[in-house]
Every structure is written in C-alpha cells, then in structure tokens.
Amino acid sequence: MSNSKFIGNAKTALPDLVDKLFESGDLDRKDLAFTIDVYSAATNDTIFSYSHVGEKSKETLTSGELNDNTISRIGSVTKLFTVYSIIAQAGMGVFSDPITKYLPELKKNSSSNPLDSVRWEDITVGALAAQQAGTGGINDFFSAYTDPDDPEAAVYKSEDLLAFFRDKRLPVIAPYHSVIYSDGGFAILGQVLARLSGKNVTETFEETLWKPLGMNSTSTQMPKGSNLNVIDRTTVxxxxxxxxTAWGTDIEVVASTGSIYSNTADLRKAGLSILNSELLSGPTISEWMKPRSGTGTLVELVGAPWEISRLEVPVTPGSNRTRVSDLYTKAGGNIDYTAIFALSPDQGIGYSILIAGETASSARWPLRNLVGETFISAAENAAAENVDQNVAGTFVDEGKPGNRITLSVERDHPGLSLKSFLLEGEDARNNSTHYRLYPTGLNSLSRSLSALYRTEGTMRIAHRMVKPGIEPVEPRAAVEGGNGGLFDDSFMWMNLDSNGPVDLFVFTLVDGKVTDIEYPLKDVTMKRVK
Known part of the structure; x- marks a missing residue:
C-alpha cells in the first residue's frame, strides 16, 4: 500500500494543505509546534511524517528540534490507555461488573434520592469506560480539597476521591440515558484499575503497557534528567x-484520565499493537473496537472510550457513491498541549498528532480532519487499486472448464463484482447480475486484524456472496445526502448464510495476489487464468 500512487499523492499534497490552513487562519503559523505520524499495519512502520515549529515555540524544544521522539502531553488520550490496561488485566468480561465489586466504599451513600447522589450499584465498569455513567467532571473535587490560600500544598488522596464521588457528587444524567464526557468517571475507573492490579495507576501502566510494548518514552510523570527531547512550555x-502551562502538573489520583506524556514513536507502537493484536486477542480487539452508544448525530458514535467518526468514503476512486468507514479516535487536551490518536481498521492505518501552543486546543480539529481525509481516502483508493490488480480476474477449474468465475472492480459499486459464475456451464447467480463478494475476516493465518493486511506468504481468506436488497441500487437515502427517501432499505446483512454455505468462496493468496478460488459447496477449485 505504501507504494501506491494514491499514498504517494497524499504525501505530496499534505504539506500544501497544511499551508492552506495557515493561510486561512485555522492554524497559527507562528504559535504552534506540532508533529504528525501516519503508519500502516501492512508495513508496521511510518508511511508519512510531518512537523512544524512556529517562531514562538522554538525555545520550547529542549533538543532544538521536533521529531518522532519529542515528548509532549496527550491529555485525554490517556483514557484510551486506561481502558486498554483494564482489558489487558481482566478481559472484556470486566465491563459487565458493577463498580462496587472493586470499590465497595462507593456503596455507603445514605441518600436514596436519585437527584442527590450517584447510585454506584447501578453503574458498571463498561458504563464508565463508554462515558455512559452520567458521572460528569472532576473540577469540583479539586475545589473541595484545595485551599485557595495555598493551592500548591494540596494533597489529593484516592480515599478522598471515592468519598467525594460517593457523598457529594451530583449525577449529571441517569446511567445509560446518553453519553456524557466524564473526567470524573475515568478517575474512578483508575481506581478500579488499581484494585485489579494491586498497584497504582502509574505502576500498572508501566507493567501492562509500557514495558510489553517498548514504549520507553511514555509516562504519567514529567520527564526529568539531562539531554531531554521534550516540548517544555514553561519557558514561554x-x-x-x-x-x-500543563507541563509538570502531575496528580496520581487522576493519572487515569489525562496524565500521560508520550511521543509519536510510542503512540505508533500502541496503535500497531492494537491493529496487530499484540497484547489482546483478535476477537477481543474487535469487540473493544465497536460502538457502544450513538450521539446527537448520525456520524459520531462513542466506544470505550473511542470517539468514532463514521466517514463516507467513495466506493471506488472518484465515485460519488459512498460507503461507511469508521475511524476510531481519541482526542486529548492539557491546556496548551493537545493530541489526536486515530485508527482505521478498514484500511489498516493509524495516525497520531501532537500539538503544543497557545492555540493548540482549536488546532487539533482541523489537523485531525485534514490528515484523516487525506490519508484514509488515499488508503481506500490504494485498496481499490490493489484489488483490481491482485484480486480481480478470471479463474477456471482445470479439470472442468465449465466451472469458472470472473471477478471485477466496478465503478460506483462497493466490494467485488461477481461478473460471472458458471457451474458446469450454467449461470449460478440465480439470474442476478448484482452479486458482490466481501471478505469475512476469517483467514487461515490467525484471528488477528493484522492478517488482513499481510502481503507476504500464502493464506486463505473466506468471502461471502451478497445480493443487494434492491436491484438496481436505488439513489442514496436522504439521511446519506442523496435524493432517496427517509429509509435506506438495504437488507444485505440479513441474507448471509440464509441458505447455508451456498454463498461461501475461499480465496488463496500468494504474496498478496489471488491464485485460486474454492467453492466448497461443490468441491470446486478454480485457478487464475488472467
């Protein structure tokens, strides 16, 4: 994929597109220092990097340069690592456990009025992880335990945090009523993590994530020592x-919600570890990377704690028809430091952006959008190019030439077109010309997502044949920006395996190219002829 002309065009285009953001005023050229890293699970490495240092930020770089190893703050991207660590410790099953199983202290509130207190017995670990516990922010806790005359002397203890959220924290919304961003909830979740491990959050991160993944520059405490490569904004x-500035503001009791210092090199290791199922099994990763709630818009969903953007990408290069591709992100901000962490499982790519400056808070959104729109579109087009070159073609049964199949990539249509399929010389498509083939995620190598991006060696991948619910394909529904009606009557997901494995095809790939296709129902194997 990294050798695709579409990826090459994206690499060339992005610097000019960043310049346009400077020229429009969406980004402050003089103020900001930021670095961008785009990586691929197909290569397990960076495919594009970019950095910018404004005049006002030059003195904040302790090494004199901004690069892959420069440490910044990632703010609430920390929340993602909190959940990652919990799953690594206890598996996805822990999401169903009530919080009070691990923090029985929260049971003791005497109020029975739902308006006055959070009923912690009703809240699960999963509710907190998916921002659906209704627990709100954290600042009122700090206010309650800080002496305004001597704020530097404040000591925040875990027992104080639990007592405050048990006795004084007013609920914001009812559990599972809807999503609401909750720094306070993730502070409580940090205490769950600590109880699971028997260590504090910082030590648990180190044991479950940093050391296994080789994230040697990542910590919850301000980097110290000589020859540092950091963005230290205390100088300005x-x-x-x-x-x-947020630099050096480190409070262990909220280490689970927004504390981490890291760089793009380490964030790349973390992203690839998810795409490659390095710490968690493939099915566990797939379960974790699913939406857990909607929001007030059709295109923004919430996971645990993924912030999921439902992108409409062209089904083929240049097409005005689209398909949905989910981008799993987590944004973070610590005053003058912000960050974006993003993964696109469909294309097997990820990216991170670290930003520092007075305008860092607003700068993360146009940069998130620009990098995503540029490289996800490029990766999607590269995938279509690859399918056309290495998957599409005609395959024939050497012993019975009447068994043959032709696959093609068609403009304006998703998936592979089953252009023709003959069994003993007869059309096996039930008089339909609209069948498509889609990969199922099942393959002969592993259950890991990474197997889907492999381009070396031999592997077998299961596909299923699907017929659209409406033939020909109707205009897009109004909710998708088309001229159709209110409903999008596509029922393809209901039809898989409805008549058994009549729709099953198995592709054999050698170094990324399909060499033969099996139709197990009839014990037929067809080999590539062109």
Whole structure:
C-alpha cells in the first residue's frame, strides 16, 4: 500500500494543505509546534511524517528540534490507555461488573434520592469506560480539597476521591440515558484499575503497557534528567495568554484520565499493537473496537472510550457513491498541549498528532480532519487499486472448464463484482447480475486484524456472496445526502448464510495476489487464468 500512487499523492499534497490552513487562519503559523505520524499495519512502520515549529515555540524544544521522539502531553488520550490496561488485566468480561465489586466504599451513600447522589450499584465498569455513567467532571473535587490560600500544598488522596464521588457528587444524567464526557468517571475507573492490579495507576501502566510494548518514552510523570527531547512550555508561560502551562502538573489520583506524556514513536507502537493484536486477542480487539452508544448525530458514535467518526468514503476512486468507514479516535487536551490518536481498521492505518501552543486546543480539529481525509481516502483508493490488480480476474477449474468465475472492480459499486459464475456451464447467480463478494475476516493465518493486511506468504481468506436488497441500487437515502427517501432499505446483512454455505468462496493468496478460488459447496477449485 505504501507504494501506491494514491499514498504517494497524499504525501505530496499534505504539506500544501497544511499551508492552506495557515493561510486561512485555522492554524497559527507562528504559535504552534506540532508533529504528525501516519503508519500502516501492512508495513508496521511510518508511511508519512510531518512537523512544524512556529517562531514562538522554538525555545520550547529542549533538543532544538521536533521529531518522532519529542515528548509532549496527550491529555485525554490517556483514557484510551486506561481502558486498554483494564482489558489487558481482566478481559472484556470486566465491563459487565458493577463498580462496587472493586470499590465497595462507593456503596455507603445514605441518600436514596436519585437527584442527590450517584447510585454506584447501578453503574458498571463498561458504563464508565463508554462515558455512559452520567458521572460528569472532576473540577469540583479539586475545589473541595484545595485551599485557595495555598493551592500548591494540596494533597489529593484516592480515599478522598471515592468519598467525594460517593457523598457529594451530583449525577449529571441517569446511567445509560446518553453519553456524557466524564473526567470524573475515568478517575474512578483508575481506581478500579488499581484494585485489579494491586498497584497504582502509574505502576500498572508501566507493567501492562509500557514495558510489553517498548514504549520507553511514555509516562504519567514529567520527564526529568539531562539531554531531554521534550516540548517544555514553561519557558514561554510568562508570555502566554494562557498564563500557565500543563507541563509538570502531575496528580496520581487522576493519572487515569489525562496524565500521560508520550511521543509519536510510542503512540505508533500502541496503535500497531492494537491493529496487530499484540497484547489482546483478535476477537477481543474487535469487540473493544465497536460502538457502544450513538450521539446527537448520525456520524459520531462513542466506544470505550473511542470517539468514532463514521466517514463516507467513495466506493471506488472518484465515485460519488459512498460507503461507511469508521475511524476510531481519541482526542486529548492539557491546556496548551493537545493530541489526536486515530485508527482505521478498514484500511489498516493509524495516525497520531501532537500539538503544543497557545492555540493548540482549536488546532487539533482541523489537523485531525485534514490528515484523516487525506490519508484514509488515499488508503481506500490504494485498496481499490490493489484489488483490481491482485484480486480481480478470471479463474477456471482445470479439470472442468465449465466451472469458472470472473471477478471485477466496478465503478460506483462497493466490494467485488461477481461478473460471472458458471457451474458446469450454467449461470449460478440465480439470474442476478448484482452479486458482490466481501471478505469475512476469517483467514487461515490467525484471528488477528493484522492478517488482513499481510502481503507476504500464502493464506486463505473466506468471502461471502451478497445480493443487494434492491436491484438496481436505488439513489442514496436522504439521511446519506442523496435524493432517496427517509429509509435506506438495504437488507444485505440479513441474507448471509440464509441458505447455508451456498454463498461461501475461499480465496488463496500468494504474496498478496489471488491464485485460486474454492467453492466448497461443490468441491470446486478454480485457478487464475488472467
């Protein structure tokens, strides 16, 4: 994929597109320092990197340069690592457990009024992880335990946190009523993580994630020592309109919600570990990377704690018809440091963006969008190009030439077109010309997502034949931006295996190219002839 002309075009285009954001005022050229890293599970490495250092930020770089190893703060991207660590410790089953199983102290609230207190017995680990516990923010806890005359002397203890959220924290919404972003909930989730491991959050991160993944530059405490390669904005804090900086503000009791320092090199290791199922099994990763709630828009969903953007990507290069591709992201911000962590399982790519500056908070969104729109579109087009070159073609049964199949990529249509399929010389498509083939994720190598991106060696991949619910394909529904009606009457997902494995095909790939196709129902194997 990295050698595709579409990826090459994206690499060439992105610097000019960033310049346009500077020119439009969406980004402050003089203020910001940021670095972008785009990587691929097919190569297990970076496919594009870019950095910018504004005049006002040059003195914040302790090594004199901004690169893959420069440490910044990632804010609430920390929440993703909290959930990652919990699953690594206890598996997905822990999501169904009530919080009080691990934090029985939260049971003891005397109020029975639902408006006055959170009923923790009703809240599960999964509800907190998916931002559906209704527990709200954390600032009122800090206010309650901080002396305004001597704020630097404040000591925040885990027992104080639990007591506050048990006795004083007002619920914001009812559990599972809808999603609401909750720093407070993730502080509580950190205490669950600590109980699971028997260590504090910082030590647990180190044991379950940093060491196994080789994330040697990542921590919950400000980096110290000589020869540091960091963005330290305390050097410009006295000249900043923000008046203070997040650098060095480290509080263990909220280490699980927004504490982490990291760089793009380590975030790449984390992203690839998810795509490659390095710490968790493939099915566990797939379960984790699913939406758990909707929001007020059709294109934004919430996971645990993924922030999922439902993107409409062209079904073929240049097409005005689209398909949905989900981008799994987590955004973070610590005052003058912000970050984006993003994974696109469909294309097997990920990217991270680390930003520092007075305008860092607003800068993360146009940069998130720009990188995603540029490289996800490029990767999708590269995939279509690859399918056309290495999957499409005609395959014939050497012993019985009447068994043959032709697959093609058709403009404006998703998936592979079953252009023709003959069994003993007879059309086996039930008089339909609209059958498509889609991969099922089942393959002969492993249950890992990474197997889907392999381009070397031999593997077998199961596909299923699907007939669209409507023939020919109707205009897109109005909810998709088309001229159709309110409903999108596509029922393809209901039809798989409805008549048994009549729709099953198995492709054999050698170094990424399909060499033969099996039709197990009839014990037929057809080999590529062109």
């Amino acid at each position: 804090a006295n000249r900043s309109s923000l008046k203070h």
